[in-house]
Amino acid sequence: MAQEKVNSLVLRYADYSESSRMLTLFTLEHGKISASAKGCRRPKSALRSLTELYTLSELLLSGRTGRYTLTGGSLIDPFYDLRLDYERLNAASVMAQIANTVLPEEDPRPELFGLTARCLGLLAHEKLSPSQVLTYYSLQVLHLEGFSPNLVHCSVCGGTADESPFFSLREGGLLCGECSHTVPDAEKISPGLLKTLRYLASAKPDDLTVFHFSPGIENDILDMTENWLYAQLDRRISLRA
Template sequence: MSEAGSSRESQRIRLVRAEALVLRRRDLGEADRILTLFTREAGKLRAVAKGVRRPQSRLAGHLDLFMRTNVLLARGRELDIVTQAQLVESFSGLRQDPWRVGWAGYLADLADRATAEEDPQPALYELLVDSFRLLATRDDPFPIVRRFEMRLLVLLGYQPELFVCPRCGKRLMPGKLAYVPDLGGVVCAGCLTEGPSEILLSVGAVKALRLLLADRWQELENRPLSPQLRGQIETTLQAALRAHLSGPLSSADVAAVLDRRQGNGNDGDCTSPLAGASG
């Protein structure tokens, strides 16, 4: 290959065009930002947006949190550099209420922690885009957030067992039931041990979890769900996530506090079971 051809090949490899969601951002110096981008084509990438904090920057308005943007990246050894950005979808409704921002941050945090750098996860990318769009337009975050948590577990290969007891292998019947994180499923009345890790569930909670597993989350929007039922569903899904994602679900604390302050739900409705630990 000629020297000119080799140069063109090197340039092609070192430039990446991708559609991206902005998961995180951190100020760098006086005008730059370090971004965590979740791209459809290349997976999670970290990049510097130079001068983006200057009002006259051509990148300004295209790389805010949670925005969906087409980017051109120059690959670097440690951090890529954003050379071009064109907004695709802003999800402007997310910025209308603090609780929407909080829950969007929670979903972005889950996506960030569930993925490795440069490991494309197109199904998860599409799920996050769809979830941002729903959070921006729907009034109740509960079914949207719970659907994301369940689909994330499925995509990671940790689908909870909701039909057969993982201890005895018998089909679950109505009665006293509990989710056991270490087993990854719901145990029957005969296999309950009353251990501290068991999360007691009503029959209604198990049915709701099955709807989420079947991606029939819209049916939960049309049902009156008591705070107790919502709490059981949420506690189960977050226990399942904790079993596979390291560290506390810190963004859930923020989202829950914001949700309570906005008056969405009663006595814990739509809130995180972690909220009490955050003060």
């Protein structure tokens, strides 16, 4: 049977029968797919390490859409150090949950794949703050999927937002003072929070190695990002360990 090589991250799995696993994979080539890994839980199975959560591998698959079977492969990065720290492991789990939620089946998202692999690497190898990586990842995923908040102009009139603007989840971003009176969920947004949101919206993954939340900003930005995820994905995802 024809085999195909794919670059892949394991987003989740469900064990079945005595020794097998159904994997949900995020692949560079096909986006999100399911694949069965028969016998992978046997102690001596060559597939065992390839089916661990969040592992980045080059996998060999046989079969076709909807009926892939894992037949072999080689590890690229197991991100082993994620497992040494509860907060990092939790952040990886939340990233996988976000990716699984936004990804349609069989629709390649190469940029999102690269972002996910890089952010797992920042957590595992660079030991960056899990809440910073998670906030960045969430905002970037929403950006790639076309759900960025409007952080420059008023979301209602399109005019320049004031020095100290309002924010509305319902309207999708900033509001000027005048429009804030017409929007029920308008709330003041602090200059520090806005500055951090703007920074994270445009930062590259490597920028995070020299970035730190200013004191007092962490709770506000986690709240804001969780609310934004909920507004866009219609799903409550907690970014806190």
